[in-house]
Amino acid sequence: MGQDYYAVLELGRGAKDADIKKAYRKLSLKYHPLKCKEPWAPKKFKQLAEAYDVLSDPMKKGIYDKFGEEGLKGGIPLEFGAENPWSTGYVFHNKPEKVFREFFGGDNPFAEFFAEDGSELVVPFGGLQGRGAMKQDPPIVRNLYLSLEDLFYGCTKKMKISHRVLNEDGLTSTIRDKILTIDVQPGWKQGTSVTFEKEGDQGPNVIPADITFVVQEKPHPRFRRVNDDLIYISTIPLGKALVGCSVAVRTLDGRLLNIPINDIVDPQYCKVVPGEGMPLAQDPRSKGNLLIYFNICFPKKLTPEKKILLRNALLS
Structure with a gap:
């Protein structure tokens, strides 16, 4: 059975846009990994972001309400006789921090929280780890477009990236190319992700971002x-x-x-x-x-x- 986005946000099926926003505000602050230290908090935080991403968008919400998660992510029939008679399936971008940041505004979503009773709670920039700590750049997400034949047989894809590499002085950097190899396994599905850790731009006092490739299925003629x-x-x-x-x-x-x-x-x-x-x-x-x-x-x-x-x- 598909995921119940309304249940994730602790809402009923008749929830309005204002209810959805209010529920996400309350629960995202409650279960943010910087505030909630339970081991399952990151997963819960991601589920909340995906649920809000779907239910706050009228088109996605309409498809989900009618066809459920399977129809939303697998696509729905449009019309017979068209070159591709199915709609493109929804794929969550796996960046709950982006949803959180866009909802609350600003580049630093941790600068100001609100407790459940409405009182303001100030958290230092950099989160609970304190000022001056090494900070990793946010992950870089790229789509990896594959045909059904690629996913049927499996294949090897070589992806060329350009990133900054620190020079020996530890201050300046040079742009260099690198080839990342992805071994696609038979049966992979749309949304499967492959992460290359710390392959983003290098720089002083920063941890390079992870680069994640997310499988997207190309439309097939048959x-x-x-x-x-x-x-x-x-x-x-x-x-x-x-x-x-x-x-x-x-x-x-x-x-x-x-x-x-x-x-x-x-x-x-x-x-x-x-x-x-x-x-x-x-x-x-x-x-x-x-x-x-x-x-x-x-x-x-x-x-x-x-x-x-x-x-x-x-x-x-």
Whole structure:
């Protein structure tokens, strides 16, 4: 079952925009890792940021309210016949500090907090570690665009970065290029992240930022991925929907499947082909399913003779 963003913010489904803002203000201050020292605080803080990021945006909230987390992140059908009949799925940027900073304003979100009773609580710049402490730059997040074939087989991607490297004097720096190698494993999903620690710009009195690459799936001309399953939309005429047919599907690894359809196909019908989906990340030898949905084409017009034949066949 998908994540309940309303429950994360301790709200009901009828919450208004003002309720959402008030709940995030209260809970983000309560569970901020600098204030709450429980080991689960960073995870809770991130969940709050993602919930607010979705529910504060009318478009994301509308999709989530109607289709849930799976529809929000997996994409929803737009229209049959389009080049890509599915919307782009939502991916949280994994930067709860950014959400927090933008909500409260300013480059230093820790300068001023408000306690639950509304009283002001001042925290020194640099957080509870005190002034003058070494501070790490915020993480740098980059998208890594991969095709379904890349994620089906696995591949190696080499990413070129340019970053500042401190010279021997410890004060000046030089821009240098570096190649980072990412070994993509079969079955990785959109949102999978790979982090290279401290590969950002070097400088005096700073800890270089981590660089994180987040997998984004490129649109595919034939398939749409939902978790480990692949969705294929087949267009068939009404006659074949009623009497049966065979659907030819070219798989990601180049095989041609001929799938017999012996059932009556209605607009909600789905043909499940086991084991023809994406590899499972935990066991690439196993695969998800191929789900075939149908776009049924109705005839534009019928001759009187055909109408009589259909009436006799369907209404007798």
